[in-house]
Amino acid sequence: MDRPIAYDKLAREDRFVRMRTRDVANAKIEQGMPPFPDLSSEASMRDRIHGILVGEMQAMEGAGRSVYDFPDAPWEFTLDMARQVWDESRHVETYLGLLDHLGGYVGEFPETTLLWRCACAEDAAARVAGVNRGLEGLACDVFNQLIHIARKMGDPVIERSVDYVLADEITHVRMGSRWLNELTRGDAERRRRAIEFQDSIDERFNLGGQRQDGHHEVVPISIAKDARRLAGFTDEEIERLVKSTQRSQVY
Amino acid sequence: MRILGGWIALTPEVDAKLLFGRHVWDCAQHADLWGKRLPELRAAAQVSEPGGPAVVAAFDLIETAERPEQTVERVTAIYRVVKPHLATVYERHLAVANPVYEPPTRRILLRCIEEERRHAAAGALVLERLFARDRASADRARLWERKLLDALGAARGVTGDVELPLVAEPATPPERASVAQDLVTPPSGFDVEAALGDLAAPLAAHRAALARGELAAVRGELSGEAPPEAVVEYARLVPPFERVEVVGVARIGRQRVVKLALAGPRGRQVLQERWTPTEAGWRIVTVEVTDSTS
Numbered sequence: 001m002d003r004p005i006a007y008d009k010l011a012r013e014d015r016f017v018r019m020r021t022r023d024v025a026n027a028k029i030e031q032g033m034p035p036f037p038d039l040s041s042e043a044s045m046r047d048r049i050h051g052i053l054v055g056e057m058q059a060m061e062g063a064g065r066s067v068y069d070f071p072d073a074p075w076e077f078t079l080d081m082a083r084q085v086w087d088e089s090r091h092v093e094t095y096l097g098l099l100d101h102l103g104g105y106v107g108e109f110p111e112t113t114l115l116w117r118c119a120c121a122e123d124a125a126a127r128v129a130g131v132n133r134g135l136e137g138l139a140c141d142v143f144n145q146l147i148h149i150a151r152k153m154g155d156p157v158i159e160r161s162v163d164y165v166l167a168d169e170i171t172h173v174r175m176g177s178r179w180l181n182e183l184t185r186g187d188a189e190r191r192r193r194a195i196e197f198q199d200s201i202d203e204r205f206n207l208g209g210q211r212q213d214g215h216h217e218v219v220p221i222s223i224a225k226d227a228r229r230l231a232g233f234t235d236e237e238i239e240r241l242v243k244s245t246q247r248s249q250v251y
Numbered sequence: 252m253r254i255l256g257g258w259i260a261l262t263p264e265v266d267a268k269l270l271f272g273r274h275v276w277d278c279a280q281h282a283d284l285w286g287k288r289l290p291e292l293r294a295a296a297q298v299s300e301p302g303g304p305a306v307v308a309a310f311d312l313i314e315t316a317e318r319p320e321q322t323v324e325r326v327t328a329i330y331r332v333v334k335p336h337l338a339t340v341y342e343r344h345l346a347v348a349n350p351v352y353e354p355p356t357r358r359i360l361l362r363c364i365e366e367e368r369r370h371a372a373a374g375a376l377v378l379e380r381l382f383a384r385d386r387a388s389a390d391r392a393r394l395w396e397r398k399l400l401d402a403l404g405a406a407r408g409v410t411g412d413v414e415l416p417l418v419a420e421p422a423t424p425p426e427r428a429s430v431a432q433d434l435v436t437p438p439s440g441f442d443v444e445a446a447l448g449d450l451a452a453p454l455a456a457h458r459a460a461l462a463r464g465e466l467a468a469v470r471g472e473l474s475g476e477a478p479p480e481a482v483v484e485y486a487r488l489v490p491p492f493e494r495v496e497v498v499g500v501a502r503i504g505r506q507r508v509v510k511l512a513l514a515g516p517r518g519r520q521v522l523q524e525r526w527t528p529t530e531a532g533w534r535i536v537t538v539e540v541t542d543s544t545s
Contacts, residue, residue, distance in 0.1 A: 001257050001314050011263040011319040014498035015441070017508045017523065023537070024503060027525065031504040043502070060272045061260035067275060068257030075286065075297045078253075082279030085256060089272030092265075093435050105441035106265070110501045110508055116260075 003069045007113065007120045010061065015107035016054075021114050036210055038220065039149055046104040048146070053095035054111040055139070056165075059172075060088030062119025062131055070124045074182070077124065080175045084132075087168045094161050101157055118201060125183040129194040132176020134201035137228060137241075139169050141211055144224040148216045170231045177232030203244045213242040252278035254314055258325050266437040267322050270377050271329075273433050277366050284359045291355060302411030309402040316395070323381050323388040324395045330374020331392070332399045335418040338367040340409060342419070369425045373433035380437065446500035450507050450526055453533045454497070461513065461522070464490030474527060474534035481538040488540060489517045499523075506536075518542065 012018065025035035037047040063084040070077070099106065118130040143166040150158035184191035210220035223245070225238055233241075255271045255278065262268045286297035301307045313333070316324035345360045382389045400417060403409070408417055444451050453472075460468045466485050473481055492515040499510030503525070511522045525537040 001254075001261075001317050005257075005260065009261060011261050013263050013265060014510065014512060014521075015438075017499045017501035017510050019508065027503045027506060031506065033504050057265075057268070060268075064256035064259035064272065064275060066256075067279070068253045071253065075283075079279050079283055082252060082256065082275045085259070085272050086276030089269050089435075092269060092272070096435070096438055105446075106438040107441065107499050107501060108446070110503065 001068065004065060004120050004122060007117050010058075010113060010116050012111070013107075017107060017110045019110040019112060021112040024110050024112055034210070038210070039146075042102065046099065046102045047109050048142075049095060049098050049102060050104060050106075050109040051112075052139075052142070052146075053092065053099060053106070055115050055135075056088050056091040056095055058113065058116040058119065059131070059136070060085055060092060062116060062127070063088060065119060066124065066127060073124050077179055077183070080179065084172055084175065087172065091165050091168065094165055098158060098161055114205060118197075121197065123190065123194065125180055125190055125194040126197045128176040128179045128183070129198040130201050132172050133180065133233075134198040135205070136169050136172045136176065137231065137233070138202070138205060138211070140166060140173065140224045140227040140231065141221055143169060144227060145216060145221045166227065170227050173228070173231030173233070199240070199244065202241055211245050213245065252282055254310070255329060257314075258317070261317050261319065262322050262325060263319050264322050264381065264437070266380060266435055267326055267377055269435040270326075270373060270433065273373075273435075274370050277370065281359075281363050281366070284362070288355060288359060302409055303406060305402075305406030306409060306411060309399065309406050312402050313399060323378070323385070323392050326374055326378050326381065327392040327395050328399055330371050330378065331396050332403065332418070334367045334371045334374070336403060336408065336413075338364050338371065338421065339417065339419045340413055341367065343413075365425075368421045369429055369433065372425045372430045376430070376434060441500070443497050443500060446502075447497075447507065447509070450509070450528075450533050454509060454526075458495040458497075458511065461488070461490065461511070462492045462495045464492075466490070472533075472535050473538075474529065474536045477534075477536050477538070481535070484538040484540045488513070488520060488522065489515065491515055 028035050037044040037051070039045050039048055063081045066081040067078055067085065096106070099108075115131065115135050118135060119127060121127040121130055143162050146162050147159055147166065150156075150162065180191070180194055184194060211223060212219040212221070213223055216222050223238070223242060228238055228241075229235075252275055256275045259268055259271045259275075262271065282299075283297075286299070289298065290296040301310075313328045316328060341360045341364045345357060345364065348357050348360065350357065378392065382392070403417055404415070407413055447454060457469065457472060466488065470482055470485055490513075492513040494512070494514040496512045496514075497509060498512045498521075499508075501508040501510075506525055506527045508523060508525045511524070513520045513522060519542070521541045523539040523541075524535045526533045527536050
């Protein structure tokens, strides 16, 4: 097996329809829809849950690759990545159940592969910075909002399921914080490149401008500051993220 | 552990993918327990080496099964060969491990035996599902198992000193309930007609035209907004096709992205088209042709 593998080797059953993130967003905008599901309808809710399902699958696949791709990394790094694989496999099962709960089916919405592409970064430090801190940090924001909306909708199945998943995500971000520091100790250039990679993800994938600083009732997706602090983000990093959301691209 | 982790992304079937995902962590914990036990026995912690070059060759052979259509080979390798072999080696070690001096090792062995046997049983059930989808794959699995056992036999097992047989059946099979915790039910199929809605009728005519190779008629269904590349994509099709099957239907608002598997004498192609409703009926806005779905 190659280390790492080319990103187009990601294997899927026929039922999955794969598209570029930009193409999906443009197709929605052409129809007057927001590029990221706004949870204003049942279909939008299923779209969001489906998007998270494939994201969890790619996170499992990415963490699995990290177990394989870095045989010379510290053993504890491999152990953390293996634990993450298991967590993500349970998250996939959770979201399969939630999709079923909402009357959807696997393949009902296109799959985009942005998370997987980030998981193909060649440097382990960049990978944990981009995936564990960037994208799983973003997942904390999205899940926090989903829990809030499920509570308002009176859907305890979604509320509780996502709450358990969020707890794991905080752990994964914390792992990312730990390994970003440990893998780049004494190598300022490697650390700079890894953080730059994470910042580029935070800036580019801002959920159509919906992720903002503020309370759930005021902004579409609130930056989950408490969850991020629990996960090892500093106040300075959170402030930088808030600023990046004010100048982000639309998808 | 490393091979399973690397294979998850290369495996299309959701149930097999999740089986690997479940077991990577158990395997990592086994390795960790052994790695921590090493310094207690006056060796370096978490440092391991293969039993010999033939062991490396056997595992290199296992790793070669990395194409999407080789899931049966992957599951066979780990769940019919590696895990049953490890359990066998552990059981023999346990039988001679001194109960007074070696309880720390015995405890690790007991845990590993139980989990490796459980994993193997779960893998056997997933393998049965794979065989049910493709009957011919059972023969492939038997041949691959034989080849891997031969390679492992040449190495005299993972430790380089294992007596035959390399794989022994468990004295007591794992309980069904414990095996079930490792399995995820494959996602159910979807109702194609319901997913297509009023696109079902025009798509039926479209599929018939594709099967007959009437590409001019197919191109006539393109929307005026379709990019010129769409025509080029259709030129990549190699008709006629004996079967044109709907394998995927995704929605983007009112639009539908339909994935068709086209099987003909010259092979299999996959056509992905995005359809949009217009006043003149359903029209195609984007087209993508691949020779493989994975």
